[in-house]
Each structure stands twice: as structure tokens, then as C-alpha cells.
Amino acid sequence: MQKKNGRILAVDDNEDILFALKLLLKSHVEVVKTESNPANIENILKSETFDVILLDMNFTKDAISGQEGFQYLQKILDIDPAAVVLFITAYGDVEKSVKAIKAGATDFILKPWQNEKILATISSAVKLRQSRNEVHDLKEKQHEMQSIMDQPFADFIGVSPAMQKVFNTIKKVAQTDANVLILGENGTGKELVARALHRNSVRNKEAFISVDLGALSETLFESELFGHVKGAFTDAKADRPGRFELAEQGTIFLDEIGNLSLPFQAKLLTVLERREVTRVGANKPKPIDIRLISATNMPLKDMAGQDEFRMDLLYRLNTVEIELPPLRERPEDIPVLAEHFLNIFSKKYKKTARVGKSALNKMLHYQWPGNVREFQHVLERAVILSEGPVLSEDDLQLSPPKSSSDGIELASYNLDEVERSIIEKVLRMNSGNISKAASELGLTRTSLYRRMEKYGL
């Protein structure tokens, strides 16, 4: 403990012990408060917060059972379930320490203590508390961000029979803990389904943690998902929980699961089977309680048939499957989606905007390769550029697949080759700017990267 770190409360009926603790700790921690009467613990904790509480096990004269300590421990945990409590006792033995830790204590200190040892134990206890606080803060931030993100697009729009079926399935499975696999092209609303499942589940007070597996490099995969301990690798400057731990008691959404390499599929399967994660560099696994939702735009079943995706993992993921059809297959949704987005963008840009007949016709005949995401962008652009209150077909800047007269030489009509040529051209037109190219193509940056990798661009 070089820098003074931590707020400590020491509770012991022996004033000499308290004095010795104060003397030892005061040059190492920020605050040391001592208390000889355990009955005051409740009041103290209601007005002040501490990182670590050192608690005697026996208060009544001649008592050795430790029962009193256990009762006060319970009281502390009732007030602050994340409290870090270290028991101090002269009568400690292995059995009692195991019992104390099972009851929620973090560690055990034996009297008489060695200064070095007690300082080291307190220092790790302070760190533990601080990382618990960090997880708590992150969860709160996540809640806040989620409610902000949910505001404008909380409405999940769809009147087509296909979307009604999706809504029904969400209603049926949200309350269960079943693993859900969401399938659909890019931009069809897979993440919206995942959020709707979480919002309508019993876990909705806890975090919804989304992980884009397509954007995780191989080197980051394990530490992002499972966390790491300090020193596990060069950049591991401090202990850090992974996404699974952050999603504790909540929902984890693994997007682009089809992108997972076979070795990582095996690792994920082990975590899901054992329901525990081990931080990189740690040797003790931690149990996890999460609801798993995953999504992909890739044909997982075909991939499993070709040994590109593990069949056993697929069966873990798809207890329930929800398939989102592409927008071009549900034209009934186009007028309602248009109204929905125009409402949002008219407010945002302080302009009146309605869809004219010719514009609607154009929307209904377009293929929407980027689905609702592309639809949303097209309408936003139209509202910004429109000159009158009624959007005409000219206000909708659609990018239909270019023909060879537009400058793309199509060597064949093979879809992969056509896709490759279009991506190549759009990248060139945007001077290699991935964000701009992705937006023009109606794709996420990740999806574009994936396609570039596939075509070796």
C-alpha cells in the first residue's frame, strides 16, 4: 500500500486492539474509524460508507463461538450487500473461516497478526470493494444509457403477419429464461428484439450487456468476455470484470455469433455448459447467472452442416428461434415505419414531412438491402433535403445495385461477385472511409469489415 487508499471501519470490544489497528493503518489508508460497541454499526453505516469493515467475532466476555460476529455480519450485509467484511479473531480455525466466508465475509484475520500480512489482506480487500463499486457504477450507467437509447426507438413497429408473429413469440418467451437465437439480415431489428426480450423479462432491473462478437479481435475475445486479473498480460494494469460478469443477473446479447472462430465456439460452449467464467490469469472460476440471447445474419444451420459452426453450441443457443424477415418481404410495414420515422425526424429537424404517393410507391418497389436501418437513413436524409412538406420520389435517395453502365463491370451475375464489385466501388468512391462506405451500403461497420475480409479487400 504505497498510496493511502481505502476507508476502513474496525469494530472490536477491545480498545487495545482498536488502538493498535489505528496506529498501523493510519499511514496506509485514507480513513480508519474505530468502534468498540457493535450495536452502533447500523447507525455508522447509515451515515458513512467504508470500503472494508474489520469485525471481531466475539464481543461478550469469554465467548468463543463467533455467533455474535455472524449476526453482525448479517446486519452489515443487509444494509450493504456489497460490503467487504474481514473477520478478526483470536480463536479462528479453518472450520470457522470457511463458515465465515460462506456467510458472506471476504476473508479472515487471526490475532495476533503480522503487520505485513494484515496490510496485504486489507489492501486486496479495498481493491475488491473498489472493483465491486466499479461494476455497480457500470451497471447504473448501462441502465441510464439504455433508457436514453430506448426512448426514441422504443417503439418496435410492425403490422405485417410476420412481425405480429415475432411480437407474439417475444411475449411468450420474454418471461422465461430460455436462450433465444435471433436470425435475420443486417438492419432487420435483431438488437431491438433482444432489448424487447430483456425489457419484458424478470431481469429487466439488471443490465443488458451487448457484445458485438464481429468487432472483437481474437486477442481481446477472452479478456472482454471473461475479464482478467491484474498482470495477466502486459496491458492488464488492474483486475477487470468481463461482459459475462457485468451481465450478472441480467441479459447478455451476443451479436454476430456466426463470426465466432471454432476455438472460441468451444470456449463459449464450456462457459454456457458450466455456467461459470474464469478471468484470464485467474485460477478460480466464478459462477454466472445470465440470460443468453444471440443473433446472426449467417445461416448457422448450414454452417453447422459444413462443420463451420458447432452443432452442440447451436443447440445451446437456439432453444427458441426468432426469425426477422427482410423488409422487402413485408411491404405492409413500410407505410407504418415511414410514419414512425417521419414523426421522429420531423421533430428532430423541426420540419413537417409526409410521404407522397410517388415516394411510397418507390419505397414499396425498392429491395432495401440494408433493411430498416437503410430505410431509416433514407428517410432522415429525405427530411433534411426536402423542400416542401410532402416527400416526393426524388427526395428518396436510394442506391439500387449499380449496373455496368454505372461504372461497375459485372464479370458475372454471381451474387458474391456482384456484392464484391459494389463494395469495392463504394469504398473507392468514399476514398476508403469505412464509416461512410458502410452507411452508403446500409451496413454496420462490422458487417462491412466482415465482407471486406471475405472478399479479401
Ligand SMILES: Nc1ncnc2c1ncn2[C@@H]1O[C@H](COP(=O)(O)OP(=O)(O)OP(=O)(O)O)[C@@H](O)[C@H]1O
Ligand atoms: N420494426 C422496427 N421498428 C422500428 N425501428 C426499427 C425496426 N427494426 C429496426 N429498426 C431500427 O433499425 C435500426 C437497425 O436495427 P437493429 O440494430 O436492431 O438491427 P440488427 O438486425 O441488429 O442489425 P445488425 O445485424 O446490422 O446488427 C435501429 O435503429 C432500429 O431501431
